[in-house]
Structure formats: structure tokens, C-alpha cells
Amino acid sequence: MYYGREPGKICQLRYDTLAQMLTLGNIHAGSKVIVMETCAGLVLGAVMERMGGYGVVIQMYPGGGPVRAATDCFGFPKSFSDTLHEFPLSKVNSLLSGKYSPEISSIGPNDKLPLEETSNGCLGGQQVAEKEFSSEMVPESNESEAQEAMQLSTGELENQDNQDQRNAKEKKDNEEKKRRQDEKRKKEMQAAVLLRKKNADGLIIASRFHPAPLLLSLLEFVAPSRPFVIYCQYKEPLLDCYTKLREVGGAVSLRLSETWLRNYQVLPDRSHPKLLMSGGGGYLLSGITVTRENVKLDSRCLDVQKTEEPAPKKQKMEELQS
Secondary structure, three states: OHHHHOHHHHOOOOHHHHHHHHHHOOOOOOOEEEEEEOOOOHHHHHHHHHHOOOOEEEEEEOOOOOOOHHHHOOOOOHHHHOOEEEEEHHHHHHHHHOOOOOOOOOOOOOOOOOHHHHHHHHHHHHHHHHHHHHHHOOOHHHHHHHHHHHHHHHHHHHHHHHHHHHHHHHHHHHHHHHHHHHHHHHHHHHHHHHHHOOOEOEEEEEOOOOHHHHHHHHHHHEOOOOEEEEEEOOOHHHHHHHHHHHHHOOEEEEEEEEOOOOOEEOOOOOOEEOOOOOOOOOEEEEEEEOOOOOOOOOHHHHHHHHHOOOHHHHHHHHHHHO
16 A cells, blocks of 8 residues: 555555565564654554564664554554564664663653642642631621622632643653653663674664665674665665675675566466566665684784795795795
8 A cells, every 4th residue: 555655655665575575585473673764653663564563672762763664554463563572773883882771761760740739739728718708807887898709719710720630631641751751761772772682693784874884783783694685776775785785794694686577467367467567676685694804913923924935936045045
């Protein structure tokens, strides 16, 4: 539906390309997958559906929060949400450097309402009590003045009731906001614990951003001998990723492919490929992670290798000197 009506929201991702991403990423039940996508939650929902509610899915999101418009359309049961975790991209570098700290909510559990609200309530109660006391002390001869005083006290009571309702609503909103912040911080901390283990079983990237910095950062959380897949609508960003991975290392079996799809009409004696077809379904870069080992040779050994001459050359020099 998204590809037919609004393909721009899903980065022109075609359904056959999505199927190849799930296959190349080895998505299955019980796995631990990192997903970075800006396709309205379509790739995330496809991964969760393939896993069937078993395993762990960590969604990396840009900005203030994840977008899951398409994920909500899958109709997953509540148990599926227990396997989903989220972590902001802005804190990936701090997590890798060991300086990560979750944000503390602005409202604490023992915080009270602002001083103005509570003081107004107390003063209002005192004023009402004074008015009621003064109305009792009015003589019978001043009935008109007593009625005016009662009307004023009634108006003040209504204003006080409205103020109390506003205060109660603000307090309820603050409590709800605090609860959401605490829940978000708790999920973020759980995702950080999972990412620190650096034992993810796969990585899937389908984003409108340039994939090279995302790939190099998120590959640090993937265990060795695990697949990764990057989707992009254009070929040039994936070529940059291919070149950088060859330079940096840590990946083998790199493969850059283009998905191609043709629809066929199948009818009795009238089977033929359709004249109108999709011009392109994007490009995929896939590979397998490996451990990078930094082999350091002794500097003295290198000096000996450089200065020492080969045996045939040494023998020839000795013959010439004799």
C-alpha cells in the first residue's frame, strides 16, 4: 500500500527488496537484530513479523523519538512490544566511548506543585473562611449588605473551584509526563545494556541519511560472523560504504546488488510480461562481519629485514671482493 500510494515515505522501498533484506539479514525467531530505518516503521514491522515475537529488536532512531506509523498497522499483540527496544542515534558515540548517561527527567517523584499554586490555594481558603465568618457577624438590619457579601463569596468560591480544577489538571499532566519520561528512560537504559554486550546477530539499515557513518558506528555492536544489510535508493552512497569497509576491514563477502522485478500476466494462451514495470527497486549492500586483528611486528625485526641482503647477493659480493 505504501509503495503504491506514497513510496516517498518508505524511501522507494519495493516489496521484493524488503524480502531480500530479510533473507540476507538472516532474520529469524530468537535473534538479536539492530534496525536503523526511516521508512515509517515498515522495515521494523517486517523484522518483528518475521521473528514472531521471539528475540530482541533494537531500533535506532534519529531525532526526539521513533516513527512507527507503519508498525502500528501490523496489528501485533502486546507481547511483541516486550521484545522491542529503542535507542537514540545521538548517543551512540557516547555509548561507544563509555561516557553514556541517561537523561534525568525534569520532574522528580517527590516534587510538589509550584509555590504560587499552593500558596494561592491556602490564601483562597483563608479568604473564604474570613468571608463566611464576617457574614455570620452581620446584623439583621443590614440584610442587603449581607446578600452582597454572600454573592461575592459565592463568586470567589467559583473562581477558587476553577483554580483548583486547573491545578489538579496540571498536576495530572505533570504526573503523566513524568511517567512517560521515566518509561522512556528505562527503555533507553535497557537498550544501552543490550548494546554494550556487542553481540547482535544482525544489522539492517534503510535510511534517507548517508549510510557510511551509520554503518561504521553500528557495526561495533554486531558480533563476528553475523550478516548486515544496507538499503539505499541510489548506488553511490553504497559504493562509499563498500570502499570504506575494504579500507577499514572487519567485513567479508561484500556484495552490492540491484533488485529487479517484472510482473507477468498469466492467462490461458495469453501469458506474457506486462508492458509497464518498476524502473528500479533500489540497491543492497550485504556482507558478513569478522574480527579485526591488529598484528604489530617488532621494530627490530623490521630493521633486520630491511638491512639484511638476500643470500645469493651476499655470495656474489664475496666472490667479487676475493
